[in-house]
Amino acid sequence: MKFVVEEIKELLRKGAYRKMRRLDRPQASRTVIGGKECVLLSSNNYLGLTEHPEVKEAAKLAVDSWGTGSGGSRLITGNYALHEDMEQAIACFKRTEGAITFGSGYTANFGVIQALVNRGDVVLSDELNHSSIVDGCRLSRAEVKIYRHKDMEHLEKILGQTKEYRRRLIVTDGVFSMDGDLAPLPDIVKLAGQYDAFVMVDDAHGTGVLGRSGAGTAEHFGLEDKVQVQMGTLSKALGSAGAFVAGTRELIEYLRNKTRSFIYSTAPAPAAIGAALAALRLVERQPEIREQLWKNARYLRTGLKNLGYQVPYEDSPIIPVLIGHAAKTMQLAQALLEAGVFAPGIRPPTVPEGTCRIRATVMAIHSRDDLDQALSAFDRAGRKAGVI
Numbered sequence: 001m002k003f004v005v006e007e008i009k010e011l012l013r014k015g016a017y018r019k020m021r022r023l024d025r026p027q028a029s030r031t032v033i034g035g036k037e038c039v040l041l042s043s044n045n046y047l048g049l050t051e052h053p054e055v056k057e058a059a060k061l062a063v064d065s066w067g068t069g070s071g072g073s074r075l076i077t078g079n080y081a082l083h084e085d086m087e088q089a090i091a092c093f094k095r096t097e098g099a100i101t102f103g104s105g106y107t108a109n110f111g112v113i114q115a116l117v118n119r120g121d122v123v124l125s126d127e128l129n130h131s132s133i134v135d136g137c138r139l140s141r142a143e144v145k146i147y148r149h150k151d152m153e154h155l156e157k158i159l160g161q162t163k164e165y166r167r168r169l170i171v172t173d174g175v176f177s178m179d180g181d182l183a184p185l186p187d188i189v190k191l192a193g194q195y196d197a198f199v200m201v202d203d204a205h206g207t208g209v210l211g212r213s214g215a216g217t218a219e220h221f222g223l224e225d226k227v228q229v230q231m232g233t234l235s236k237a238l239g240s241a242g243a244f245v246a247g248t249r250e251l252i253e254y255l256r257n258k259t260r261s262f263i264y265s266t267a268p269a270p271a272a273i274g275a276a277l278a279a280l281r282l283v284e285r286q287p288e289i290r291e292q293l294w295k296n297a298r299y300l301r302t303g304l305k306n307l308g309y310q311v312p313y314e315d316s317p318i319i320p321v322l323i324g325h326a327a328k329t330m331q332l333a334q335a336l337l338e339a340g341v342f343a344p345g346i347r348p349p350t351v352p353e354g355t356c357r358i359r360a361t362v363m364a365i366h367s368r369d370d371l372d373q374a375l376s377a378f379d380r381a382g383r384k385a386g387v388i
């Protein structure tokens with residue numbers, strides 16, 4: 001296995017070697033990294049629910065009632081009443097006929113895309129879609145056509161060339177994970193109608209965050225009944241782990257029978273489902289948590305712009321601070337950490353070459369003090385790294 005050592009050397013040489021940072025405290029508005037307390041601006045725990053007493057209590061209660069594991073796949077021995085309660089709650093939240101849960105967003109995407117399309121079909125996928133979608137497309141054996149990011153003319157042109165395919169699936173992130181921008185869903189569903197395609201939205205970052213009741217991107221645009229496959233995760237705003245697809249009763253029945261990552265994988269652990277269920281109830285009951293998230297996001301975004309950073313105008317809790325060059329970006333991330341803020345630098349292949357950035361994410365639990373400290377760190381670190 002000499003290649004392993006050689007590949008690692010090559011990654012180091014290219015500056016593409018990935019390292020994990022260890023957190024020594026949980027995901028609150030501040031955490032401890034390398035013995036130093038810092039404002040946490042890197043978590044997808046948008047509503048701060050991983051530390052919410054009701055959510056933690058529900059996880060403990062689920063363990064007391066159902067044990068620590070599910071013991072098998074949903075179709076064999078792992079189907080607890082708790083899983084079915086969760087699916088009903090998701091269907092209610094999304095106002096669909098049904099829902100199906102998965103162990104993670106990654107396995108949901110790659111399994112569901114494989115289940116929906118096959119040889120003889122075509123998938124049209126936004127070029128900035130999440131890697132789990134990319135992998136699902138690759139594994140599906142369908143023809144994969146990539147359209148330029150949110151470019152509806154390009155999507156229409158490709159759709160016009162797909163008449164000979166049996167099924168046409170358009171798949172997109174609802175909120176793009178590295179830029180925080182929204183998919184142009186009204187245009188996408190219109191084109192889908194014109195070209196007899198169906199639409200799948202990955203709402204990992206929209207669930208609990210967007211829409212009047214937090215139900216996500218489709219609700220934000222009032223298009224709940226036009227997106228046939230609504231995927232979301234339990235791992236981000238819902239503060240747990242796992243994922244779901246919501247849709248018609250027939251779709252859910254189909255996915256239960258056809259999705260390999262559902263059929264051949266142990267059912268999600270009770271603690272994860274119990275926690276997510278309590279988080280979902282909080283999203284429904286306490287819209288003020290979501291409102292606080294939006295206030296915080298606007299405050300940080302405006303502050304960063306005022307400091308002279310290049311921050312796109314999208315209104316989202318994901319705030320990409322564009323730097324461009326990889327080495328400069330990593331230098332800024334390090335300077336930020338030294339100044340008491342953890343906001344990671346993102347490089348290719350996660351983002352396109354030349355668009356390296358600091359990906360700052362805001363949480364509802366950040367106080368004004370946390371955000372002011374973060375802004376002052378961005379000011380000092382940006383000058384030190386020579387980017388503002």
Ligand SMILES: Cc1ncc(COP(=O)(O)O)c(C=O)c1O
Nearest residue numbers: 104105106130177202204233235
């Ligand atoms: C857009 C998107 N889809 C899917 C996933 C995968 O979800 P999970 O982390 O639950 O596997 C992520 C998370 O990283 C994501 O950002």
